Amino acid sequence: MVKYSIIGKGNTERKLQTMPYERTEVSAREIERQKEICARVRAALGGSERFAMVDTYGCQQNESDSEVLRGYLRSMGYTMTDDEDKADVIAVNTCAVREHATMRVFGNVGALTHLKRVHPERIVIVCGCMVQQPHMAEKIKNSFRVVDLCFGPHELWRFPELFERTLQVHGLSGARGRVFDAESAESVAEGLPRERDGSVKAWLSIMNGCNNFCSYCIVPYVRGRERSRRSGDVVREAESLVAAGYKDITLLGQNVNSYGRGLDEDVDFAGLLRKINAIPGDFRIRFMTSHPKDATERLFAAMAECEKCAPHIHLPVQSGSDRILRAMNRGYTAEKYLAQVDLARKYIPNLVLTTDVIVGFPGETEEDFLDTLALTEKVRFDSMFTFIYSRRPGTPAAKIEDTTPRAVIQNRFARLVESAGRVSAELHRAQEGKTFRVLIDGTAKNGDYTLSARTAGGRLVHLRGDESLIGSWANARIVSSNTFALFGEITE
Numbered sequence: 001m002v003k004y005s006i007i008g009k010g011n012t013e014r015k016l017q018t019m020p021y022e023r024t025e026v027s028a029r030e031i032e033r034q035k036e037i038c039a040r041v042r043a044a045l046g047g048s049e050r051f052a053m054v055d056t057y058g059c060q061q062n063e064s065d066s067e068v069l070r071g072y073l074r075s076m077g078y079t080m081t082d083d084e085d086k087a088d089v090i091a092v093n094t095c096a097v098r099e100h101a102t103m104r105v106f107g108n109v110g111a112l113t114h115l116k117r118v119h120p121e122r123i124v125i126v127c128g129c130m131v132q133q134p135h136m137a138e139k140i141k142n143s144f145r146v147v148d149l150c151f152g153p154h155e156l157w158r159f160p161e162l163f164e165r166t167l168q169v170h171g172l173s174g175a176r177g178r179v180f181d182a183e184s185a186e187s188v189a190e191g192l193p194r195e196r197d198g199s200v201k202a203w204l205s206i207m208n209g210c211n212n213f214c215s216y217c218i219v220p221y222v223r224g225r226e227r228s229r230r231s232g233d234v235v236r237e238a239e240s241l242v243a244a245g246y247k248d249i250t251l252l253g254q255n256v257n258s259y260g261r262g263l264d265e266d267v268d269f270a271g272l273l274r275k276i277n278a279i280p281g282d283f284r285i286r287f288m289t290s291h292p293k294d295a296t297e298r299l300f301a302a303m304a305e306c307e308k309c310a311p312h313i314h315l316p317v318q319s320g321s322d323r324i325l326r327a328m329n330r331g332y333t334a335e336k337y338l339a340q341v342d343l344a345r346k347y348i349p350n351l352v353l354t355t356d357v358i359v360g361f362p363g364e365t366e367e368d369f370l371d372t373l374a375l376t377e378k379v380r381f382d383s384m385f386t387f388i389y390s391r392r393p394g395t396p397a398a399k400i401e402d403t404t405p406r407a408v409i410q411n412r413f414a415r416l417v418e419s420a421g422r423v424s425a426e427l428h429r430a431q432e433g434k435t436f437r438v439l440i441d442g443t444a445k446n447g448d449y450t451l452s453a454r455t456a457g458g459r460l461v462h463l464r465g466d467e468s469l470i471g472s473w474a475n476a477r478i479v480s481s482n483t484f485a486l487f488g489e490i491t492e
């Protein structure tokens with residue numbers, strides 16, 4: 001029996017009660033209150049044109065969150081810009097997954113100090129996963145005085161409330177005041193405004209949070225436990241996207257395979273795919289990310305039977321060593337992973353398979369690495385996203401001592417990248433001479449190839465043609481390729 005609680009139901013006071021496995025929902029009334037705040041802010045700003053910039057780091061879920069930020073800011077009367085010199089509000093939506101992203105945030109936020117001195121009335125916001133870590137929030141508060149508002153991902157739904165408070169303490173004249181709010185309340189909120197990038201591809205978040213607690217990963221600590229949206233809400237949003245002309249819809253979740261757990265309805269991810277596939281229209285369904293321990297035959301069967309579902313799955317293996325997989329708390333063995341790949345390819349013969357691999361996990365030996373290399377060579381992934389292990393304070397892996405020289409890790413990484421590139425190039429060459437139905441989704445700058453497109457499996461195709469073709473379907477015959485892309489010509 002799932003226990004539910006409602007934020008904002010019955011009174012205007014914000015109430016939130018959390019239990020480890022409690023599903024907490026934000027009431028429609030509370031979301032309307034946030035929209036009323038947007039209208040108040042818009043009125044307070046007057047009729048003068050004001051600009052806002054949202055700078056996003058990290059994953060597709062962060063991109064989706066930034067759509068909400070832009071939607072709220074637009075509702076408050078701001079026009080979006082990519083020019084920080086022009087922006088009256090600069091929002092930095094952060095990532096906590098790797099150290100590199102964290103350092104980039106610190107560097108770029110610190111660089112705003114001069115801009116703030118010249119224009120003290122400008123508002124700087126730092127939000128997202130990095131802020132959800134108490135030590136990071138404290139560091140931003142104490143070391144980056146340029147920041148006016150700071151909040152974590154759980155507070156995104158009430159951004160207008162926090163922003164209005166910032167305006168009140170900061171003052172439109174530029175008086176100093178700061179608002180920091182990184183509470184740990186995990187909830188599901190519907191009806192949030194969005195401003196999406198482009199009109200061809202769309203993110204559709206179906207859940208948030210993660211229950212897996214891989215030993216190297218900070219996500220469960222900053223995104224919280226798994227919280228699935230109700231299937232009816234997801235389907236209605238998908239319907240609205242199709243009606244608006246979007247032709248490539250990507251379902252998002254930290255682990256989409258566990259969708260539906262905790263809901264008071266009989267639905268899983270395979271069932272959700274079938275519901276969205278039943279929506280009339282000519283569009284594709286993609287999804288990410290899948291956890292191997294939860295990838296089932298039922299999912300592969302649904303992918304095969306749903307004609308709108310892309311024949312592509314991103315299935316992060318992370319390591320080919322059982323010893324390292326146990327230390328990572330991944331919940332499967334290399335043998336089980338290979339069996340899943342075989343099963344997926346049985347159901348979907350034209351499957352495009354991509355993955356993530358971490359090199360240099362604490363204690364990884366040469367033998368462990370060779371196991372990883374052997375697995376990737378056996379599977380022959382169409383593309384691999386390769387990373388050197390990044391220590392994340394607060395995770396179990398961060399406590400593991402490791403004396404492996406950095407040069408050794410770099411060498412292993414280079415060998416893996418070389419292998420991945422070679423396999424990708426070979427698989428791309430095998431597509432030459434074939435014709436694919438592609439969706440033209442943007443521009444490209446690759447010699448006289450001016451358009452980018454995607455096959456059903458998600459392979460990148462560069463084409464020649466006019467920008468007026470963006471958003472249309474075309475048949476593309478592949479004439480050449482390289483490691484990263486296919487090159488084609490549009491046919492009848």
